[in-house]
Amino acid sequence: MKLLASGNEAVAFAARDCGVALGCGYPGTPSSEILDEFSKAGGCAEWAPNEKCALEVAIGAAYTGARALATMKHVGLNVAADPFFTIAYSGTPGGLVVISADDPGMASSQNEQDNRRYAVSAGVPMFEPSDSQECYDMLCAAFELSDKFRSPVLFRMTTRVCHSQCVIERRYADNPMAQKATCFTRDPKSNVMVPAFARLAHRRMRADLHKMAEINEQKQFVIEKNASTGLGIITSGISYQHVLDAVPEASVLKLGMTYPLPEKTIRDFAAKVKRCLIVEEGDPVLYEQIMAMGIAVENKLEEFRFGELNVGRIRKLVAGDDTPDAPGAPGKPPQLCIGCPHRKTFEVLRDLGCIVSGDIGCYTLGVMPPFCAIDSCVCMGASVTVGLGMRHTLPEAEARKVVSVIGDSTFLHTGINGIVEMVYNRPATGHVVIIVDNRITAMTGCQENPATGRKLDHTTPAYAVSLENIVKGIGVDNVDVIDTTVETEKFAEVLKKRLASNDCSVIIARRPCILAMAKMAKMGKN
Numbered sequence: 001m002k003l004l005a006s007g008n009e010a011v012a013f014a015a016r017d018c019g020v021a022l023g024c025g026y027p028g029t030p031s032s033e034i035l036d037e038f039s040k041a042g043g044c045a046e047w048a049p050n051e052k053c054a055l056e057v058a059i060g061a062a063y064t065g066a067r068a069l070a071t072m073k074h075v076g077l078n079v080a081a082d083p084f085f086t087i088a089y090s091g092t093p094g095g096l097v098v099i100s101a102d103d104p105g106m107a108s109s110q111n112e113q114d115n116r117r118y119a120v121s122a123g124v125p126m127f128e129p130s131d132s133q134e135c136y137d138m139l140c141a142a143f144e145l146s147d148k149f150r151s152p153v154l155f156r157m158t159t160r161v162c163h164s165q166c167v168i169e170r171r172y173a174d175n176p177m178a179q180k181a182t183c184f185t186r187d188p189k190s191n192v193m194v195p196a197f198a199r200l201a202h203r204r205m206r207a208d209l210h211k212m213a214e215i216n217e218q219k220q221f222v223i224e225k226n227a228s229t230g231l232g233i234i235t236s237g238i239s240y241q242h243v244l245d246a247v248p249e250a251s252v253l254k255l256g257m258t259y260p261l262p263e264k265t266i267r268d269f270a271a272k273v274k275r276c277l278i279v280e281e282g283d284p285v286l287y288e289q290i291m292a293m294g295i296a297v298e299n300k301l302e303e304f305r306f307g308e309l310n311v312g313r314i315r316k317l318v319a320g321d322d323t324p325d326a327p328g329a330p331g332k333p334p335q336l337c338i339g340c341p342h343r344k345t346f347e348v349l350r351d352l353g354c355i356v357s358g359d360i361g362c363y364t365l366g367v368m369p370p371f372c373a374i375d376s377c378v379c380m381g382a383s384v385t386v387g388l389g390m391r392h393t394l395p396e397a398e399a400r401k402v403v404s405v406i407g408d409s410t411f412l413h414t415g416i417n418g419i420v421e422m423v424y425n426r427p428a429t430g431h432v433v434i435i436v437d438n439r440i441t442a443m444t445g446c447q448e449n450p451a452t453g454r455k456l457d458h459t460t461p462a463y464a465v466s467l468e469n470i471v472k473g474i475g476v477d478n479v480d481v482i483d484t485t486v487e488t489e490k491f492a493e494v495l496k497k498r499l500a501s502n503d504c505s506v507i508i509a510r511r512p513c514i515l516a517m518a519k520m521a522k523m524g525k526n
């Protein structure tokens, strides 16, 4: 079957065709469409409250022999890093693939960390597809490798690979693999990582990596083009596509499985060319590994560590030209939608001169004019705890102005822990947290979350977690629920009162996102 597919769609189809029993994830650009498409294709998919939960649920499924997929954006793997490192030791009887969708250039992220380092650091084999067909083929291969070695596999995509479309052949669509029969086999030596078992597991994992490197030498995941003997380029992922256009005369070694690397293949290639250059987006991950093998290769200039590569930049990279690129046409700065429920909340915070510890979501745009009402933003969930730190150390008059603002999905992701910290280590002036509850995960494309009352497909009803019950249960002194758009004055009065007291307070600013409402109305009509 041939069809036009983005990388994310191709991954979803491959997951369906190679018998994945469960896909778990947390939304995040550029990965979010994978589970939606997997669900539409008939797969069983769920949004977890955060990436750690998603990976752990996938691990549990893979313990029963099922094939399981965990999806997340690059920073999501920071949240899931704890189970990721240990499951690398123990592995699972069923295939387990972890998708990390990286965002070089930060089209929609707070940093451009290169998650290929996680594969090296955790000792987990890694694939890097460079187009949609490879997304399909390599996901199937990743599950085979995972099954064979009982090892999780890191599937590292980037924004262009996730979102670009090309024609793919869905090779196994007519004859998809059946989901594996599941059972639980007691095997504590493999599955319980107490030190005595983990020491053995670590040695087993390292030995398996050597065997996987041997498999990589068979060149199933390598594309080699022998042309110029003057210039050879070793590359991976989307950079490969740009290299073909930018330097057609060069010899190219394109690596699909980028950890563990095929040392002999690389050494032979490098020996054939006078100048062997590594072209990779982001960190010098290939470069460092290849240099450590004692193979003399050339790194890109530091300038090309930042942002995405493209044909023009690769021509400059090859020429050793690190002059800054001409700035692109200025885009329209992003802003909160007209009619957005977050608007009035930020107007009041601005007018009261609050110091706002912000978080990640649509509401981060409260930093932009005309609101200019966010003073810090680190990572998901940090608003509550960073605000508490400020409260502890600022002089009283300023401490009383500190407010933490967090969205509903972000609160459930990692904000709850902050509320526990707040009531346990209470600042002398108390604290005020505003949960801007627009009843959806808006920023990443309106995904459901555990408080919306609907499952991932937007139509199946689900238990709706109550935000007010959570914060009351943790022990917050005051909990107010206010629609700040229609009760703006009441909101300002309640906020002033809470700021003046030494209580720990939560105000839930509740009103649905207008885009999500339109989306739901449309779905209801379909």
Ligand SMILES: Cc1ncc(C[n+]2csc(CCOP(=O)(O)OP(=O)(O)O)c2C)c(N)n1
Pocket (backbone or CB within 6 Å): 026, 027, 028, 029, 073, 075, 076, 079, 110, 360, 361, 362, 363, 380, 406, 407, 408, 409, 410, 411, 438, 440, 441, 442, 443, 444
């Ligand atoms: C660890 C991590 N996972 C995922 C993301 C992507 N992301 C950014 S904000 C957000 C959720 C926003 O939802 P919510 O808090 O409800 O705010 P809204 O956008 O609806 O205003 C997500 C999933 C991220 N930045 N970091």
Ligand code: SF4
Pocket (backbone or CB within 6 Å): 335, 336, 337, 339, 340, 341, 342, 362, 438, 442, 443, 513, 514, 515, 516
């Ligand atoms: S998508 Fe929804 S939450 Fe985001 S800015 Fe628009 S109205 Fe506000």
